[in-house]
Amino acid sequence: MFTIEHDFDATVVTLVDEGASHLQEDVTINAFDDCVTVEQVDPRRDEVVRITLSLAQLRDLAMALDLPEGVYRIRPENGTGQG
Numbered sequence: 001m002f003t004i005e006h007d008f009d010a011t012v013v014t015l016v017d018e019g020a021s022h023l024q025e026d027v028t029i030n031a032f033d034d035c036v037t038v039e040q041v042d043p044r045r046d047e048v049v050r051i052t053l054s055l056a057q058l059r060d061l062a063m064a065l066d067l068p069e070g071v072y073r074i075r076p077e078n079g080t081g082q083g
Contacts, residue, residue: 009033 001016015027028039036058038051060074
């Protein structure tokens with residue numbers, strides 16, 4: 001399950017882990033104009049862990065989800081290239 005909310009300065013997506021066992025804490029993704037943050041509570045430390053991705057890193061991650069194993073660099077003239 002997930003939710004989507006549009007705040008003043010960000011779009012917020014929350015991913016809720018549903019299932020029978022080994023459930024993880026909710027993941028919150030905040031999409032800003034210049035970066036994306038991914039947050040999840042670490043129950044062992046009882047604090048939020050945050051990762052910040054630039055838009056270029058987010059683009060690379062989205063592309064990586066559909067590519068086979070390898071090392072890639074974005075080439076402006078044709079999109080992707082393995083190298």
